[in-house]
Amino acid sequence: MTPQIPVRLAIHGASGRMGLAALRAAGQRSDCTVAAALVRAASGWVGESLSLALGAGAPDLDFVAALDPDTGVDAIIDFSTPDALETPLSIALERRIGFVCGTTGLSLEQTERLKDAASRIPVLWSANFSLGVALLKRMAAAAAAQLGPEFDVEILEVHHRHKKDAPSGTALALGKAVAEARRHAFEDVARYTRQGLTEARAPHEIGFAVMRAADVVGEHTVMFASEGERLELTHRANSRSIFASGAVRSAVWLAGQGAGWYDIADVLG
Ligand SMILES: NC(=O)c1ccc[n+]([C@@H]2O[C@H](COP(=O)([O-])OP(=O)(O)OC[C@H]3O[C@@H](n4cnc5c(N)ncnc54)[C@H](OP(=O)(O)O)[C@@H]3O)[C@@H](O)[C@H]2O)c1
Numbered sequence: 264m265t266p267q268i269p270v271r272l273a274i275h276g277a278s279g280r281m282g283l284a285a286l287r288a289a290g291q292r293s294d295c296t297v298a299a300a301l302v303r304a305a306s307g308w309v310g311e312s313l314s315l316a317l318g319a320g321a322p323d324l325d326f327v328a329a330l331d332p333d334t335g336v337d338a339i340i341d342f343s344t345p346d347a348l349e350t351p352l353s354i355a356l357e358r359r360i361g362f363v364c365g366t367t368g369l370s371l372e373q374t375e376r377l378k379d380a381a382s383r384i385p386v387l388w389s390a391n392f393s394l395g396v397a398l399l400k401r402m403a404a405a406a407a408a409q410l411g412p413e414f415d416v417e418i419l420e421v422h423h424r425h426k427k428d429a430p431s432g433t434a435l436a437l438g439k440a441v442a443e444a445r446r447h448a449f450e451d452v453a454r455y456t457r458q459g460l461t462e463a464r465a466p467h468e469i470g471f472a473v474m475r476a477a478d479v480v481g482e483h484t485v486m487f488a489s490e491g492e493r494l495e496l497t498h499r500a501n502s503r504s505i506f507a508s509g510a511v512r513s514a515v516w517l518a519g520q521g522a523g524w525y526d527i528a529d530v531l532g
């Protein structure tokens with residue numbers, strides 16, 4: 264299915280950090296336009312011009328609390344909060360359009376609700392909309408399968424000092440991709456700490472190392488090492504805007520897909 268170009272996007276959670284970044288990212292592409300910037304009814308942004316938040320060059324639109332029935336939309340992007348999920352999802356279901364969701368912290372029930380919706384509309388949820396990380400995951404799996412068990416795999420992640428969870432969800436996803444490629448159960452081979460360890464490294468282990476410092480946006484390295492050589496695949500996020508631009512690219516892509524549950528890697532082709 265070829266999407267109508269430009270793809271008309273609605274952004275839900277438009278006044279938040281990611282919503283604004285998605286509005287900026289959409290403005291930098293020629294294959295999409297912003298049709299609506301949705302905020303909650305009680306928001307002080309309702310009725311305010313997008314240019315107030317984005318400056319010159321912003322789409323000539325106001326922030327709105329509800330989608331005008333006459334406004335055509337081909338895909339909706341949500342970066343808000345789990346409590347608000349039903350609002351953008353019901354618009355997507357009613358309009359039969361693609362739903363790109365970057366909101367994290369969804370409950371199991373909400374994830375099931377999204378998967379259920381995917382039988383009727385195209386849905387793409389991802390906790391990390393970096394296309395570089397999506398490719399890194401694919402490359403790490405290919406390297407693990409091709410280099411074989413004589414290469415040890417270690418994963419290092421670095422994030423800013425405020426990050427609370429460790430290892431990062433992305434580091435775990437990379438480890439799972441490697442374990443799957445080697446046909447191992449991830450929890451059997453994941454090694455989260457070596458403090459107090461008295462044994463040598465087990466052959467299939469996937470070790471995780473974590474660093475927290477200052478304002479580092481996010482860095483992941485998957486290291487493959489054998490006797491005498493070492494391959495390191497590294498992704499560095501320099502700006503949070505990559506997540507917004509990845510979500511916008513995903514929405515443009517999703518507008519051309521049929522109903523289904525999609526992964527960010529599908530966008531890479
Ligand atoms: N997938 C990824 O790659 C990725 C990357 C970064 C962040 N995220 C996730 O994206 C989400 C948003 O992050 P953020 O940094 O943009 O947060 P944020 O700056 O706090 O923005 C959240 C937005 O959601 C709106 N909102 C809150 N409750 C709402 C409701 N009931 N109905 C409608 N809108 C509501 C807020 O509006 P008010 O200001 O009016 O409350 C605000 O505009 C979080 O879940 C975050 O973890 C995902």
